[in-house]
Amino acid sequence: MDLSTTYLGFTLPSPFMPGASPLVDDLDTVKRLEDAGAAAIVMHSLFEEQIVREQLATFLHTDRHGESFAEALSFFPNSDRFALGPEEYLHHIARIKGTVSCPVIASLNGTTVGGWLSYAKAIEQAGADALELNVYAVQADFEESALDVEDRTVLMVKAVKQAVRIPVAVKLGPFHTSLGHFVRRLDAAGVDGLVLFNRFYQPEIDVGGLMATRALPLSNAQELPLRLRWLALLSNKVRPSLAVTGGVHTAKDAIKAVMAGAHAVQVVSALLQRGPRYLAVLREQLLAWMDEREYESLAQMRGSMNLEMCPDPGVYERANYMLALQSWRPSGRVA
Numbered sequence: 435m436d437l438s439t440t441y442l443g444f445t446l447p448s449p450f451m452p453g454a455s456p457l458v459d460d461l462d463t464v465k466r467l468e469d470a471g472a473a474a475i476v477m478h479s480l481f482e483e484q485i486v487r488e489q490l491a492t493f494l495h496t497d498r499h500g501e502s503f504a505e506a507l508s509f510f511p512n513s514d515r516f517a518l519g520p521e522e523y524l525h526h527i528a529r530i531k532g533t534v535s536c537p538v539i540a541s542l543n544g545t546t547v548g549g550w551l552s553y554a555k556a557i558e559q560a561g562a563d564a565l566e567l568n569v570y571a572v573q574a575d576f577e578e579s580a581l582d583v584e585d586r587t588v589l590m591v592k593a594v595k596q597a598v599r600i601p602v603a604v605k606l607g608p609f610h611t612s613l614g615h616f617v618r619r620l621d622a623a624g625v626d627g628l629v630l631f632n633r634f635y636q637p638e639i640d641v642g643g644l645m646a647t648r649a650l651p652l653s654n655a656q657e658l659p660l661r662l663r664w665l666a667l668l669s670n671k672v673r674p675s676l677a678v679t680g681g682v683h684t685a686k687d688a689i690k691a692v693m694a695g696a697h698a699v700q701v702v703s704a705l706l707q708r709g710p711r712y713l714a715v716l717r718e719q720l721l722a723w724m725d726e727r728e729y730e731s732l733a734q735m736r737g738s739m740n741l742e743m744c745p746d747p748g749v750y751e752r753a754n755y756m757l758a759l760q761s762w763r764p765s766g767r768v769a
């Protein structure tokens with residue numbers, strides 16, 4: 435059975451890989467992930483704020499007018515809150531490269547075009563095989579239009595693509611006004627892959643303590659259908675390869691993602707819950723399922739449901755919406 439796939443220009447033996455997470459901070463875990471069949475290793479992100487903080491700190495030391503930046507510095511999280519500082523992150527890339535033979539995908543997380551993007555080059559020089567650009571942002575600035583947000587992201591992508599030769603993927607959130615159009619712009623900017631979709635931390639209210647709380651609960655499979663829809667809509671219509679992230683917990687979830695058009699399947703929550711070895715279980719279950727249904731290759735399965743899901747996206751989406759609403763029947767007496 436041929437499980438091979440291509441992602442970001444790499445030919446990979448299977449679509450499974452750990453998504454960006456602290457799982458790869460420990461080299462022993464990295465090795466266990468590769469032993470369990472990880473086709474690539476995706477590192478957790480290095481954040482714009484970490485880099486800017488370090489750049490500002492250097493500036494404060496070297497510039498006597500630096501005090502005016504002191505207040506700006508105070509808005510950033512303390513560097514001890516991060517597992518790896520910027521320099522340490524670069525060293526860790528080299529350490530991971532020395533531990534595994536599969537491609538290593540580093541991750542930069544930021545929202546603005548700025549000097550911090552020079553780290554893309556440093557990441558490449560440190561040995562990363564590819565770079566995931568995580569453009570995590572909740573658009574809370576009422577002055578910025580959807581077009582402004584897209585323009586800014588496209589500029590970031592162009593800056594990174596100019597700086598490096600390694601492939602660049604962009605990890606997007608689902609909250610874009612016209613995602614297909616935006617993705618076309620990213621495609622034109624030279625992006626090599628799209629990772630769909632980032633998950634956002636959810637603010638909560640502790641009504642007892644009268645406090646706002648922050649949490650990033652692990653995902654569940656209910657988050658997958660949003661990804662399936664967009665994989666199916668984008669598959670074969672844009673050049674970048676597609677990775678799913680969010681809601682893959684079983685081999686069947688992975689099968690659905692591949693059928694909708696995913697080239698790569700990233701898993702985080704399930705691995706945090708079940709350990710690195712679960713990647714091998716997913717792979718074995720995928721093989722068994724494909725064998726039972728007489729598939730010969732993953733390529734044969736990839737995208738096989740995207741027309742079924744979106745024959746004519748414009749019409750079909752509304753038709754399905756109306757059908758779903760109209761077909762709802764209460765299972766018992768409505769109170």
Ligand SMILES: Cc1cc2nc3c(=O)[nH]c(=O)nc-3n(C[C@H](O)[C@H](O)[C@H](O)COP(=O)(O)O)c2cc1C
Nearest residue numbers: 453454455478479568653679680681682701702703
């Ligand atoms: C503890 C934790 C840390 C994460 N750190 C990052 C990160 O540094 N960069 C990033 O792009 N995504 C990060 N993510 C998001 C994951 O890569 C992934 O997109 C998300 O968890 C959805 O996948 P899942 O349903 O398989 O968990 C993190 C997720 C978790 C749970």
